[in-house]
Amino acid sequence: MTKNTIGSIFFLAFSCFYFLNVFNIKKMPGNQFEVMSASTFPYYIGLAGIIISLLILIFSFVDKDGERITLNYLKTLDFKTTAYFVAAMLFYGFTIRSLGFIISTIIFLIIGFVLLKEKNMKKILLISVGVSVGFYLLLNNVLGVYIDPGMLVEYFVGEES
């Protein structure tokens, strides 16, 4: 399949989903007297999305020279590490409030460096701890942005008043 075919199918599906949801937008009483309701603009852009993605799809079948996504190309891509990174990002989002900024950032950076095959553990720890503590101090003491350091830090250092 060509890149354009795949892309057009994705955008066609998205546009259809969007267009169908336009009809779920609530209407205000007296809506019929308004020149433009909350669903007017989305209705037309949804329609435009469907038409344009259909055009790309049709042309992708006409154009035989379109760039294809081959299995060989896909094999060169490192999906496994990327997927682990996505999981690490979600995990970071999950832990940033419960573990706090410092601990969760250290964990995220360590996971990141290890996933990208950095072997020097001393370097990993130094950068992870340095960046998270340094950034925390910069935010709190220089930029005046308060960020929760997390319960573990509060337990050891005590809660800031």
Place this chain on the structure above:
Amino acid sequence: MMEGILQGVSTALSSYNIMMVIVGCFAGTFIGMLPGLGPISAIALMIPITYGMEPSSGLILIAGVYYGAIFGGSTSSILINAPGVAGTVASSFDGYPMAKAGHAGKALAIAAYSSFTGGTIAAVFLLIAAPALAQVSLSFQSSDYFALMVLGLTAVAAFAGKGKFLKAAIMTVFGLMLATVGTDSDSGLPRFTFGRLDLIDGISFLLLAMAAFALSEAMMNILDNKEQTQKEIDDLNASIGSLKISRAEIKEMAPTVARSSVLGFFVGVLPGAGATIASFLAYGMERSFASAKEKLKFGKGSVKGLAAPESANNAACSGSFVPLLTLGIPGSGTTAIILGALISYGIQPGPTMYVDNPALFWSVIISMYLGNLVLLVLNLPLIPYIAKLLTLPKKLLLPLIIFFSLIGVYLVTFNNFDIYMMTIFAVIALFIRIIDFPMAPMILGFILGGMMEDNLRRALTISDGSLAFLWERPITFTILIITVILLLMPLLGEVYDKLKKGKA
């Protein structure tokens, strides 16, 4: 006007703002040098830092980052033949061969002097053009603005390149769709929120920009799994040689720089065109002006071949600020991000900004010039050292870029739902990158979406629901005619090409 300029000068020349220009130029140069990370990513990464600043300081920092990123892109184009920015691809045609021949320092100096001159000429043009256009645009009404936004979005698709018109168009529509998520500004009704309170305020532009550019670019690097080659590391570690350029070379490049700067500025003003098209056009123009003997040098280290795209891309950057500052309509992905930043500072660019916020308006223009000066005086001599930073392995840089992207967005709302949403958008953006659809039109559509809907609603209300405003107002009608011409040209060309290929 004079009063405004003086206010702008005093704002731009305050020690804090000068520091912001310097910091912006350095940060931009470093980020712009990293292959894959362009000015949009650089600006997106810096925006969270600017939230605590005065709008003028924030915008000055962002302008510095913009110029720095373009300069950084040129540096990696010249030193390792890996342009960090599309606008500096043309610089590698002659810059890299020059560096390979042992004249990297000279190539960098030519690039810096050309960029500086291009930026200076464009700053003077901007000084004249921006207030004039702002005066004219004071008479613009909602219908004209709506038409201008349609023109801007169409132009981005039209200038996207051969065979990319429809792809850019669907990405623009995708951006418009994302812009409608959240509460409708007129009726207060929720749209596409699926009952989630986190979506009531809509999608934050910073979140989208960061996910679509900085984060997805970093993830693309992970997916690609390509470490720097030994050759690239050797190129970076090699001595760059003398930064001096001879009088004969200055004489040779002077007319080229002047021509390319003027061309670059005007291309930059056009919505949708920007630095990339300007640099290629300038390169092509110089090649056609060159004598048969000089033509042979192009692609092998020609001074003119390097000076032309460098002056043009910098001039285009200044030019792209004209529609942004005077009409409030960005003409490129980068200026769209800057518009988003301005809106989040509570400033609506446009003709009224020139009247209401003269200090901000002029300080940005003056700081652009300062930015060019900083790049020349400070960045150029430090390039050998900044370039060494590029030898930092990706396995250390990428997790840090991802961290800064995530935390930059989180710090604005302190809502971890934003991190989840960013991750999802980054995955979608990664997919879009793999299938090779352009990302900049999406951010432009997203930024303009809300304004477009508001202006259309206002225009329809004024004309009592009739679409007659489209052809009754001469300005609106003229803009729409230009839009139709722009729309039809590539579309017809594309249809013709595809049918021809299909028959063959």
